[in-house]
Amino acid sequence: MSTQRVRIAVYPGSFDPVTNGHLDLIGRCAPLVDRLIVAVLRNAGKQPLFSPEERMEMLREATRHVANVEVDSFDGLLVEFARRRGACLLLRGIRAISDYEYELQMALMNRRLAPEIETVFMMAGEAYSFLSSRLVKEVIALGGDVSGLVPPQVEAKLKQRLAAKPAGRASAG
Numbered sequence: 001m002s003t004q005r006v007r008i009a010v011y012p013g014s015f016d017p018v019t020n021g022h023l024d025l026i027g028r029c030a031p032l033v034d035r036l037i038v039a040v041l042r043n044a045g046k047q048p049l050f051s052p053e054e055r056m057e058m059l060r061e062a063t064r065h066v067a068n069v070e071v072d073s074f075d076g077l078l079v080e081f082a083r084r085r086g087a088c089l090l091l092r093g094i095r096a097i098s099d100y101e102y103e104l105q106m107a108l109m110n111r112r113l114a115p116e117i118e119t120v121f122m123m124a125g126e127a128y129s130f131l132s133s134r135l136v137k138e139v140i141a142l143g144g145d146v147s148g149l150v151p152p153q154v155e156a157k158l159k160q161r162l163a164a165k166p167a168g169r170a171s172a173g
């Protein structure tokens with residue numbers, strides 16, 4: 001009799017902040033694995049709008065209803081984090097062709113570093129294929145409406161944070 005392996009996936013990203021596009025991907029991947037770890041990249045170089053703790057808190061709140069989703073954070077090599085957490089799969093999203101080249105590079109490098117871990121791509125939901133955290137921050141900073149694109153509590157946090165900054169100064173990501 002063979003013992004069945006627990007399938008753990010890691011979904012890494014900046015999530016600065018989480019959008020409904022990320023959540024759509026999480027909702028579609030979670031039923032396919034035993035555990036989905038959403039992993040916030042603690043990368044000081046990127047000058048994020050929200051701290052890793054704030055980004056994790058927003059993710060936790062938005063994924064509270066999905067039982068097998070866990071939120072964590074990492075620094076350094078993604079594959080080392082994935083190994084530590086016992087993951088066999090890395091999840092990434094593809095929106096447009098423009099995502100493809102970078103994602104392919106990353107996936108091939110990660111395969112070289114950790115051949116036992118597979119990168120799996122899911123296509124963005126049609127309604128979210130234009131959506132990025134960066135665009136949401138730009139629109140909010142200019143006073144536009146982003147309801148339906150991010151969870152309501154994220155929209156409130158964005159308004160609060162960006163109200164304190166001059167328009168057009170939203171950070172990248």
Ligand code: ADP
Nearest residue numbers: 012013014015021022092093094124128131132
């Ligand atoms: P990163 O800085 O790692 O690209 P992001 O938070 O921007 O972090 O994105 C994390 C992952 O989620 C990436 O694989 C990205 O392609 C994917 N993603 C981002 N926005 C969407 C979306 N609207 N629909 C589907 N996938 C998305």
